[in-house]
Amino acid sequence: MFRFADPWFLLLAAFVPLLVWRYLVRRRGGEGSLRFSSTMAMEGIRSSWTVRARHACFGIKMIALVLLAAAMARPQKGLEEEEILTEGVDIMIALDASGSMAAEDFEPRNRLFVAKIVVRTFIEGLRHDRAGLVVFAGKALTRCPLTLDYGALLRVLDDVQLGMIEDGTAIGSALAASLNRLRLSKARSKVIVLVTDGVNNRGEIQPLDAARIARTLGVKIYTVGVGSRGLARFPVTDPTYGRVYMNLPVEIDEASLNRIAETTGGTYYRATDRPSLERIFQEIARLEKTKIEVKTYTHYRELFGGLLFPALALVLAAVLAESTRFAKIP
Known part of the structure; x- marks a missing residue:
């Protein structure tokens, strides 16, 4: 400025x-002058x-x-310079990167690709809210702790790929890893957004036990089931024919996801395509708003x-x- x-x-x-x-x-009016009896001696002299x-x-x-x-x-x-006088929302996003997220029932590619696009839009809409990322499959890994550096978080999100973690669906471990990042938070509102398309089949922590711990810590969990209804098109590697596609039934433990959300005062959503997933994250963004008091100094x-x-x-x-x-x- x-x-x-x-x-x-x-x-x-x-x-x-x-x-x-x-x-x-x-x-233009002229300047002072001097009179000389003769100027012959000055002829040929160039002005300096x-x-x-x-x-x-x-x-x-x-x-x-x-x-x-x-x-x-x-x-x-x-x-x-801005001085933030109140805390915003602390949000941990738990993103499923198991093999089933390769199902191509979400345009333009697969479930994980679309989920990353929608999560990116969600993060770009944040301001003064800390966010972090846990990626899980057979086990859960904290890819980014809570941060206000949205650029760094988005770069980590872009690096999430299928096959980066051993296969499986460890929902309970993902919730535990997210809670570990939120347990010392002093924010007014603490939230976990769980995005998955499967049934918990790995890990030592049961999802409902993690949900009860979340309730004790004052953490709200929004669960999002990702996948169309009925059959979905899955890519499969065949030793003879290479990459082929099979129509397999979509299995999402909606009852468990609903109980997890209800236990913590959150909400369960079912996304059957990209538009519905976008609407769900928009609704979560509206629900988790806190008044931020900011003083600006110049x-x-x-x-x-x-x-x-x-x-x-x-x-x-x-x-x-x-x-x-x-x-x-x-």
């Missing part, structure tokens, strides 16, 4: 055209460069005047020195020039 603290001093620059006009009028540059001192003074006016107006460059740095000292140097140069090389007989 740039500003002039005392902009009225800029009006001094308006005198420059008036002074230029006055100088030109005086030049000082005669041709005799107006330079006046120009330098005008430039100095403009710089002085700008310096007196006190140009300042401001840097804004620190200004004075810039007049960069104008004042050159202006004084120009004035000094003009005075010295008029007293020496450009001196005139009165």
Whole structure:
């Protein structure tokens, strides 16, 4: 942010055209002269460069005047700083990256690809809310702890790929890893958004036990079941024919996901396509809003020195020039 603290001093620059006009009028009126009985001795003498540059001192003074006016107006460059007076929402996103997320019942590619797009949009809409990411399949890994650095979180999200973790669906472990990041949080609202398309079949922690711990810690869990109803198209690698597709039944433990959400005061959602998944995250974003009080401070740095000292140097140069090389007989 740039500003002039005392902009009225800029009006001094308006005198420059008036002074230029006055100088030109005086030049047209003629200057003092000397009489010589004969000028023959001066014939052939060329005028020196000082005669041709005799107006330079006046120009330098005008430039100095403009710089002085700008310096007196006190140009300042401001840097804004925000002080957040209240805590936002702390959100851990638990994203299923098991093999079943390769099902191609979500356009344009598969469930994981679309889930990453929707989660990215959700994160980009956050402000002053910390968010983190847990990725799970046969086990759960914290890929990003709670942070306000959304750029770093989005880069981690982009790196999530199928097959990066041994296969399986450890929902209870994913919730436990998320709770571990939220247990020391002092935020007004603490939330886990669980995105999965399967049934818990791995891990030592049962999802309902994790939900009860979440309730004790004051953490709300939103569960999102991802997958169409009926059959879904799955890619399968055949040793003879290579990559082939099979229609397999969609198995989502909706009853368990619903109980997890109800235990913590959250909500269970079922997303059967990309538009419904987008609507679900939009609704979660609306539900988890807290009032943020922010004070904005602007620190200004004075810039007049960069104008004042050159202006004084120009004035000094003009005075010295008029007293020496450009001196005139009165």
